[in-house]
Amino acid sequence: MRAKSEEVLPAAALASERHTSGIVSMAAPEDAVATVRPKLSLWVENVTVSFDGFKALDDITLEIEKGELRCIIGPNGAGKTTLMDVITGRTRPTSGCVYLESRAHEITALPEWRIAQMGVGRKFQRPTVFQGHTVAENLELALAGNKGVFRTLFRRTRAEDREQIDEALETVGLAEQKGRRAGLLSHGHKQWLEIGMLLVQRPKVLLVDEPVAGMNQQEMEKTAELLRSLAGQRTVIVVEHDMDFIRSIARKVTVLHEGRVLSEGSMDRVQADRQVMEVYLGT
Numbered sequence: 113m114r115a116k117s118e119e120v121l122p123a124a125a126l127a128s129e130r131h132t133s134g135i136v137s138m139a140a141p142e143d144a145v146a147t148v149r150p151k152l153s154l155w156v157e158n159v160t161v162s163f164d165g166f167k168a169l170d171d172i173t174l175e176i177e178k179g180e181l182r183c184i185i186g187p188n189g190a191g192k193t194t195l196m197d198v199i200t201g202r203t204r205p206t207s208g209c210v211y212l213e214s215r216a217h218e219i220t221a222l223p224e225w226r227i228a229q230m231g232v233g234r235k236f237q238r239p240t241v242f243q244g245h246t247v248a249e250n251l252e253l254a255l256a257g258n259k260g261v262f263r264t265l266f267r268r269t270r271a272e273d274r275e276q277i278d279e280a281l282e283t284v285g286l287a288e289q290k291g292r293r294a295g296l297l298s299h300g301h302k303q304w305l306e307i308g309m310l311l312v313q314r315p316k317v318l319l320v321d322e323p324v325a326g327m328n329q330q331e332m333e334k335t336a337e338l339l340r341s342l343a344g345q346r347t348v349i350v351v352e353h354d355m356d357f358i359r360s361i362a363r364k365v366t367v368l369h370e371g372r373v374l375s376e377g378s379m380d381r382v383q384a385d386r387q388v389m390e391v392y393l394g395t
């Protein structure tokens with residue numbers, strides 16, 4: 113069992129936990145008393161979401177470290193989208209808490225816009241770019257949207273904005289397309305543009321829902337590369353059905369089933385889990 117809160121645990125207990133479960137990555141030295149756990153970027157604690165008595169999420173706890181690239185998989189109806197809705201403030205949990213930056217902020221009572229402002233960015237499955245505007249303009253709009261009216265009106269830091277936009281263009285591989293109308297981009301390029309639009313807002317946590325749906329093999333490979341490169345500097349959480357894709361990017365995977373965490377660990381570990389095979393991979 114894992115500790116559920118920041119209790120003081122003797123290092124020996126942590127060490128044995130580390131060795132037996134193979135999935136707990138405590139950074140504390142073996143001989144010290146570990147009072148500080150690795151800095152968590154996102155902490156979902158005992159969250160339940162009931163829709164008229166039906167539990168879409170059922171007492172779920174997730175601990176995601178800073179800079180992690182976490183994949184969330186699970187069969188249809190497992191609760192993946194509901195989980196993203198809770199993290200972004202779209203759905204209020206019936207019970208439980210969601211914290212940003214260890215216990216610094218409890219966000220379940222906050223409105224969606226405020227959570228976004230605090231650095232939680234979400235990419236929905238369908239790209240929602242401004243079709244009639246160029247790639248660069250889309251990024252400008254995304255940046256302006258984040259800065260509020262004053263900054264947008266007076267534009268004091270144009271050079272800085274430019275730099276941020278150019279950096280995003282480079283990161284998502286659309287520098288050469290920056291003058292192109294977004295409506296003319298391929299589906300894959302639109303997805304990258306939307307990721308770029310999130311990046312200019314400098315999110316600390318990036319939630320990405322089914323990023324490779326409808327992409328060809330080459331686009332999928334580039335997307336895998338992109339998401340891997342985005343983790344580290346920020347926390348990236350990816351929900352995806354495509355198992356080959358998950359395997360290509362996954363470091364740690366959480367498998368949801370019927371609103372609960374069924375299994376968690378490396379891809380090899382969860383794929384070898386009998387319960388996972390039964391409910392998910394076997395179907």
Ligand SMILES: Nc1ncnc2c1ncn2[C@@H]1O[C@H](COP(=O)(O)OP(=O)(O)OP(=O)(O)O)[C@@H](O)[C@H]1O
Binds near residue numbers: 189191195
């Ligand atoms: N607003 C709602 N009212 C009632 N039930 C809901 C609501 N939203 C989701 N559900 C139910 O909660 C369960 C979890 O749904 P959710 O959309 O989170 O699953 P998912 O893992 O994202 O599935 P998929 O892989 O199909 O996208 C499903 O049984 C769904 O029908």
Ligand SMILES: [Mg+2]
Binds near residue numbers: 192194
């Ligand atoms: Mg879903």
